[in-house]
Amino acid sequence: MTLTPGARRILDVASVLFYEHGIHAVGVDTIAAESGVTKRTLYDRFGSKDALVADYLRARDERWRAHVVAAVEAESDPVRRALAPFAALEDWVAEGAGRGCAFVNAFAELDRPDHPGRAVIHDEKRWLRALFATELAGAGVADAPGLALQLLVLHEGALVTHAVAAEPAALRAAGDAARLLVDAARA
Amino acid sequence: MTLTPGARRILDVASVLFYEHGIHAVGVDTIAAESGVTKRTLYDRFGSKDALVADYLRARDERWRAHVVAAVEAESDPVRRALAPFAALEDWVAEGAGRGCAFVNAFAELDRPDHPGRAVIHDEKRWLRALFATELAGAGVADAPGLALQLLVLHEGALVTHAVAAEPAALRAAGDAARLLVDAARA
DNA sequence: CCTCCACTACACTGATCTGTGAAGCCCGAC
DNA sequence: GTCGGGCTTCACAGATCAGTGTAGTGGAGG
Incomplete structure (x- = not known):
């Protein structure tokens, strides 16, 4: 359950953006960019947006x-x-x-x-x-x-x-x- | 305030779809198709998706x-x-x-x-x-x-x-x- | 007859969406 | 010194997004 440094940042950023703007309104590109991480890393760590939402x-x-x-x-x-x-x-x-x-x-x-x-x-x-x-x-x-x-x-x-x-x-x-x-x- | 027949159908369909699936999850193409109306008509009657949402x-x-x-x-x-x-x-x-x-x-x-x-x-x-x-x-x-x-x-x-x-x-x-x-x- | 209008048909823009493939870099552990 | 893993780069797929331009049809009312 210990997250890698990148995954931690992704989850933190996603949490703020999902809560503040809604889930559908925030794209994975935005989350990746805002986390200082590539989209590839996001998918390597979480698998899908749905899974990231569940983790959020x-x-x-x-x-x-x-x-x-x-x-x-x-x-x-x-x-x-x-x-x-x-x-x-x-x-x-x-x-x-x-x-x-x-x-x-x-x-x-x-x-x-x-x-x-x-x-x-x-x-x-x-x-x-x-x-x-x-x-x-x-x-x-x-x-x-x-x-x-x-x-x-x-x-x-x-x-x-x-x-x-x-x-x-x-x-x-x-x-x-x-x-x-x-x-x-x-x- | 009286709606044209097409507009009436659009609003009825949009009301069901927005409520049932959420606003961002439903596209204007879907609403138009489901209403048996072209997207052109939708925009001629309501101007924008945001306005349609407000009317809904x-x-x-x-x-x-x-x-x-x-x-x-x-x-x-x-x-x-x-x-x-x-x-x-x-x-x-x-x-x-x-x-x-x-x-x-x-x-x-x-x-x-x-x-x-x-x-x-x-x-x-x-x-x-x-x-x-x-x-x-x-x-x-x-x-x-x-x-x-x-x-x-x-x-x-x-x-x-x-x-x-x-x-x-x-x-x-x-x-x-x-x-x-x-x-x-x-x- | 002519005009207005609700509406159709349809092609198109440019942006954004989720998700993938392949290659390679850096660093710590063994 | 080799190996694995966390990560980058970047190009790309295929779909869907809101919204527009142009041309035309059919019916109701003056």
């Missing part, structure tokens, strides 16, 4: 999960742990996620269900829902899976609304709503 | 607003009116919106802020939030604009989660959460 999503997924897990682990109070992903979202956006959720955006562009990136997208959402469910169960919520789905909906909506509606207050609003739902479920 | 979004926006307004007007109870867009979402999805929110998807592909479609997308989200705010105020909610933003987040999240996470229960979960938030705000 995998790499972003890894970073995102680490970010969320760190935010959860930093809390000890069960309720605060369950709501930590909403706090994590605020840092994440502040660090440059102004174009919304990369996975939602990729889903919009990858219409073929068998595209290698689709599985990564699907897994990312399932993972977050499962994390919510685990933490909610730990917080003594009765229907943890059901509430987890509601928190996932709020979470997705927060990032999307923040970007698409250009509404910075969406993140805080989602976090507040999530807290109210959790409190109601524990009462 | 405008047309979908119109249908969507009419659908939501009908759902709201069908209710008399103030709370049910405010929550009507969530019910409307279920019909909408059942009628074939399996690829998520067309506006969110388009946002993912249109990276240029000056693209003519971007204004349509932005307006659609602002409109729905304003509708929520109006109905919530009518239902006697104190901070109607604030709660309207939360309902918008739930609404966006519902459609996205339904499609991206392949989770049909997301719609109902969002509606339930919305009702709980509204009830809490009226207590």
Whole structure:
């Protein structure tokens, strides 16, 4: 899994360009040129654009999960742990996620269900829902899976609304709503 | 605003193809061929692909607003009116919106802020939030604009989660959460 | 009859797309 | 000193991209 220096640069450049401009809008020639690498190297390392796209999503997924897990682990109070992903979202956006959720955006562009990136997208959402469910169960919520789905909906909506509606207050609003739902479920 | 027969067909075909496969993935040649029209006609009627994309979004926006307004007007109870867009979402999805929110998807592909479609997308989200705010105020909610933003987040999240996470229960979960938030705000 | 217009036919531009083939260079490891 | 691998160079394939120019057809309305 260790990438060669060239492959590392390609993946880094591709990640920025895919996220910022969309997948179809960025050609492999651009990625290669911007990485200071020939197109030959790109294909020798990744095999195809589709595979590179999947690797882009995998790499972003890894970073995102680490970010969320760190935010959860930093809390000890069960309720605060369950709501930590909403706090994590605020840092994440502040660090440059102004174009919304990369996975939602990729889903919009990858219409073929068998595209290698689709599985990564699907897994990312399932993972977050499962994390919510685990933490909610730990917080003594009765229907943890059901509430987890509601928190996932709020979470997705927060990032999307923040970007698409250009509404910075969406993140805080989602976090507040999530807290109210959790409190109601524990009462 | 009345379209010629050819233009009508082009717009109908483009709407399906753009929504189902994405904007960049569908070429004008395909749209023209599928409409049983020459590319010349397409350009004579719409001027450019960007303009056609904007018209696609405008047309979908119109249908969507009419659908939501009908759902709201069908209710008399103030709370049910405010929550009507969530019910409307279920019909909408059942009628074939399996690829998520067309506006969110388009946002993912249109990276240029000056693209003519971007204004349509932005307006659609602002409109729905304003509708929520109006109905919530009518239902006697104190901070109607604030709660309207939360309902918008739930609404966006519902459609996205339904499609991206392949989770049909997301719609109902969002509606339930919305009702709980509204009830809490009226207590 | 004549004019307008929606539309066809079709050839073409120039750019860009993903992906490949063949040759060779440099450097570290064995 | 030889071998492998990370990488370059560059030419090229074949398709598809958005968009245009020119000429002509057929029908509806004045």
